[in-house]
Amino acid sequence: xxxxxxxxxxxxxxxxxxxxxxxxxxxxFAAKGAKVIVAARSEPGLLSLVEEIEAAKGEATYIxxxxxxxxxxxxxxxxxxxxxxxxxxxxxxxxxxILAPFEQITPExxxxxxxxxxxGQVYGAMAALxxxxxxxxxxLIHISSLEGRRSLPLxxxxxxxxxxxxGFLESLRVELQHENIPISVTSILPAVINTPYYNKxxxxxxxxxxxxxxxxxxxxVADAILYAAEHPTRDYIVGDVGRVLDLLQRLSxxxxxxxxxxxxxxxxxxxxxxxxDAPNNVFAPITGYDKVEGDFxxxxxxxxxxxxxxxxx
Numbered sequence: 001x002x003x004x005x006x007x008x009x010x011x012x013x014x015x016x017x018x019x020x021x022x023x024x025x026x027x028x029f030a031a032k033g034a035k036v037i038v039a040a041r042s043e044p045g046l047l048s049l050v051e052e053i054e055a056a057k058g059e060a061t062y063i064x065x066x067x068x069x070x071x072x073x074x075x076x077x078x079x080x081x082x083x084x085x086x087x088x089x090x091x092x093x094x095x096x097x098i099l100a101p102f103e104q105i106t107p108e109x110x111x112x113x114x115x116x117x118x119x120g121q122v123y124g125a126m127a128a129l130x131x132x133x134x135x136x137x138x139x140l141i142h143i144s145s146l147e148g149r150r151s152l153p154l155x156x157x158x159x160x161x162x163x164x165x166x167g168f169l170e171s172l173r174v175e176l177q178h179e180n181i182p183i184s185v186t187s188i189l190p191a192v193i194n195t196p197y198y199n200k201x202x203x204x205x206x207x208x209x210x211x212x213x214x215x216x217x218x219x220x221v222a223d224a225i226l227y228a229a230e231h232p233t234r235d236y237i238v239g240d241v242g243r244v245l246d247l248l249q250r251l252s253x254x255x256x257x258x259x260x261x262x263x264x265x266x267x268x269x270x271x272x273x274x275x276x277d278a279p280n281n282v283f284a285p286i287t288g289y290d291k292v293e294g295d296f297x298x299x300x301x302x303x304x305x306x307x308x309x310x311x312x313x
Contacts, residue, residue, distance in 0.1 A: 002137060002139075002182040002183065002184045002232040003137060003182070004088075004089075004137065004138070004139055004184060004229065004230050004231070004232060005088055005137075005230075006230060007029060007032040007033065007034050007226060007229055007230055008032055008033030008034065009033075009034075009088075010029075010034045010035070010088040010089050010229065011034070011035045011036075011037070011080055011084040011085070011086050011087055011088050011089075012029050012034045012035070012036050012037070012088065012089040012090075012091060012229065013036075013037045013038075013039065013076055013077060013080045013087060013089070013090050013091065013128065014026045014029070014036060014037070014038050014039070014091045014093065015039045015040070015065070015067060015073070015076060015090075015091065015092045015093060015094050015120075015124055016039070016040055016067070016092065016093035016094030016095060016143075017038035017039060017040050017045075017046065017049060017062075017093070018038075018040035018041070018042040018044075018045025018046050018049065018285075018290050019040075019042070019045055019195065019196050019200075019289055019290050019291055019292065020093070020193070020195030020196055020197060020218055020292060020294075021093050021143060021190070021193060021195055021218050021221045021222060021225075022038070022040070022091070022093035022094070022143075023045070023049055023218075023290075023291070023292050024218040024219055024221070024222040024292045025091055025093065025221075025222040025225050025226070026038050026049060026053065026060065027049075027052065027053065027056075027222075027292075028219075028222045028223070028226055029226065029229075030053040030056070030058030030059065030060055031056060031058060032226070033058075034089075035059045035060070035083075035084045036053065036058070036059070036060045036061075037060070037061050037062070037063065037076065037079060037080040037083065037084070038050065038060060038061075038062045038063075039062065039063050039064070039065040039076045039094075040064070040065070040094065040285075041064065041065070041066050041281075041284070041285035042285040042287070042290055043062075043064055044287060044290055045285075045290030046062035046063075046064070047062070048290055049062070049290075050062050061079070061083050063075060063076055063079050067092075067094045067116055067119075067120030067121075067123060067124065068112070068115040068116050068119060068120060069123075070123045070126065070127070073120065073123040073124055073126075073127045074123070074126075074127040076124075076127065077090070077127040077128050077130075077131055078127075080131070081131055086131065086134070086135055087128060087131040087132060087135070087138065088132075088135060088137075088138050088139070089138060089139040089141065089229045090124060090125075090127075090128035090132070090138075090139070090140050090141065091141045091143070091225055091229075092120070092121050092124040092125075092140075092141070092142050092143060093143040094116060094117075094120050095116065095117050095143070095158075095197070096112070096113060096116050096117065096200070096201060096280075096281050096282050097113055097117070097155060097157065097158040097197070097201040097202070097282075098110075098113060098155075098157055098158075098201060098202045098203075098204070098282060099154050099155060099201060099202070099203045099204070099205055099209040099268060100154060100202075100203065100204030100205065100276075101154060101204070102156045104204045105156065105157060105204075109157070109202070109282065110156075110157045110160075112282055112283060113157035113158055113160075113161055113282070114157060114160065114161050114164070116161075117157075117158060117161035117162065117165070118160075118161040118162075118164040118165055118168070121142050121165050121168070122168055124140075124142070125140055125142075125168075125172060128140060129183070132183050133181060133183070136182065137182045137183065138183050138184070139183070139184040139185075139186065139228060139229050139232070140172075140183060140184065140185045140186065141186045141188060141225055141228050141229065142165060142169060142185075142186065142187055142188065143188050143190070143221070143225075144162050144165050144166060144169075144187045144188060144189050145158075145162045145189060145190060146189050146190065146191050146237070146239075146242045146245055146246065147159040147162045147163075148162035148163055148165055148166040148187070148189060149166070149189065149245075149246050149249055150245055150246070150249040150253075150256060151163065152212070152260065152264055152268070153260055153264045153265060153268075154205070154209075154264070154265065154268055155268075165187070166187060169185055169187050172185055173185040173234070184228070184232035184233065185234075186228040186232075186233045186234065186235070186236060187234070187235050187236070188221060188224055188225060188228065188236050188238060189235060189236065189237045189238065189242060189246075190216070190220075190221045190237075190238040190239060190242065191216055191237070191238060191239030191240075191241045191242030191245070192211030192212060192213065192214065192215050192216065192239070192241070193211075193215060193216055193217070193218055193220075193221055193238075193239075194215040194216065194217055194218065194293050194294045194295075194296045194297055194299070194300050195218050195292070195293065195294045196289035196291060196293075196294045196295075197294065198210055198211065198294055198295070198296075199289050199294060199295065200280060200281040200286060200289055201280055201281065201282070202276065202280035202282045203274055203276060203278070203280075204276045205268070205269055205274075206273065206274070206275075206276075207269045207270050207271065207272055207273055207274055208270045208272040208273075208274040209268055209269065209270070209274075210267075210268055210269065210270050210296065211268070211296075212263060212264065212267040212268060213267070213296070213299040214241060214299055214300065214301045215296045215297075215299045215300045215301070216238065216239045216300060216301065216303055217293070217297075217300050218292050218293065220238055220239065220303055220306070221238045223306075224236045224238050224306070224309070227309075227310065231310070233309070235309075236309045237309060238303070238306070239303050240303045240304060240305050243305055243308070
């Protein structure tokens with residue numbers, strides 16, 4: 001059985017940390033005494049995050065990285081070990097997306113989402129595993145999505161990437177078990193979360209996109225990540241609605257098809273006009289969104305069944 005260190009004794013790398021779930025997670029790890037190395041493409045976001053952590057007497061360093069490039073991802077793990085002497089937990093949250101009908105997505109756009117959302121996570125595991133093996137234990141925590149269990153319309157590249165991630169983690173987990181290597185491999189599967197994701201992705205819907213409400217706050221996902229950093233966990237669905245959707249998908253995928261035909265198209269559109277030429281973060285970072293929360297706090301609800309993930313194997 002894998003035994004993980006207390007958070008206060010850990011060195012944690014957090015990839016995709018300039019905003020949203022990654023940023024909130026970095027703040028919470030640092031507040032509990034972990035030494036954190038944070039990575040993203042947005043230098044202003046990383047600088048402000050490190051300043052916030054240090055102002056609260058935490059310890060952090062940053063490195064710029066585009067996760068579609070393996071050497072840049074490897075540099076994150078290398079810097080963690082060079083700075084703090086080891087690596088205990090790897091948290092991979094970097095993502096981008098395009099909301100559009102499949103026929104309006106170019107091959108280059110589709111591939112870019114796969115490169116960031118799937119290959120970036122693969123590169124993360126490749127970079128972190130040698131150092132975790134050196135320590136003889138540790139945690140790989142990958143931020144997946146309920147879209148890894150159930151794809152949504154208008155998000156075919158992102159859903160494809162998350163399904164690929166789930167397949168990759170299942171394979172890796174069994175290989176490590178076969179080798180009797182005590183490294184925990186966790187998939188965190190959030191429902192719709194109130195982060196700046198929907199501000200930053202590319203849209204070809206003619207309007208600013210949204211997740212299908214209700215939303216949950218990023219702190220709920222960060223709490224799940226911190227739990228998995230101390231308690232070996234296979235999968236952790238975040239949000240009651242996510243657990244309901246997962247159950248429905250298992251019982252009747254065709255029923256979920258029908259529900260998504262009814263709510264999945266209008267439900268991902270706001271009334272705010274937005275051009276497909278508007279700035280987006282698919283190929284390069286954009287400024288102005290280096291924060292934890294997005295614009296949908298008024299649509300957030302609490303979740304009451306998180307305890308389920310802590311008692312299930």
